[in-house]
Amino acid sequence: MFTGLITDIGEVLKVERPHDLRARIATSYDIATVPLGASIACDGICLTVTDTGTDPRGWFEVEISAETVSKTNIGDTGWAPGTRLNLERSLRVGDELGGHIVSGHVDGVARITGMEEIDGSTRFTIEAPEALARYIAPKGSIALDGTSLTVNAVDGASFDVNLIPHSKQVTTWGARKVGDRLNLEIDTLARYVARLSQMS
Incomplete structure (x- = not known):
């Protein structure tokens, strides 16, 4: 669950297509606080973190199904390296709900x-x-x-x-x-x- 208040602008570093699309995204988030399995909204799409690291910037990786690609604007660009993305970490208990309830499921x-x-x-x-x-x-x-x-x-x-x-x-x-x-x-x-x- 998210609020629609953007907390960072990420940048796509690389993409791979072994089966589904895998993207590495640079972020200013403290990567030490981003566990594997965390949910991050990337341009409004709720995605699960599958890997993290620093090189030299902090980054996280996500995997995106072919269905999600086809139903979102990812299908337009394939999230080419250099693409900038609105990022938001998932809502935690006690966080301010400043926007509105956003699920991260694109319609x-x-x-x-x-x-x-x-x-x-x-x-x-x-x-x-x-x-x-x-x-x-x-x-x-x-x-x-x-x-x-x-x-x-x-x-x-x-x-x-x-x-x-x-x-x-x-x-x-x-x-x-x-x-x-x-x-x-x-x-x-x-x-x-x-x-x-x-x-x-």
Whole structure:
């Protein structure tokens, strides 16, 4: 479980494809505190740490199934070396829940269709998959590449989110551009509300 508050920007050091995809990711986390089996959200994808080390930066390795690759934006780039990723360690008892509950299970891939600078902040217009549009509501929460964001406005399958300068600096959002594809996870509460409405 995660909160959608990014705590580091990692960098893909290398990838291998023996069967599934294996990626080594550099991080500023204290590797001594990252045990094997730990869960780390990488661009919103909950992945299990299979190895760690330092060379000279701290790094961890994860294995990603072919199904996960096909259902996320990993399939676009294959996470080529140099790719920067939003990272978040799993929520621990006593941690502040500053964003919203994020599972790390990506529901689909969205696309940036517009960007507008407004008083230093950036308004991003995002197009979601049609099947997920009904779960996205104004002032609701959504996770994009692991970042907890508030939906400002909705128009069909398109919606807007705002990123303040600080958020762009401490995440990969500062390098985003029109056409980029994003891992999207809908709000868990919205999922259950939709299910209840179907049952009633």
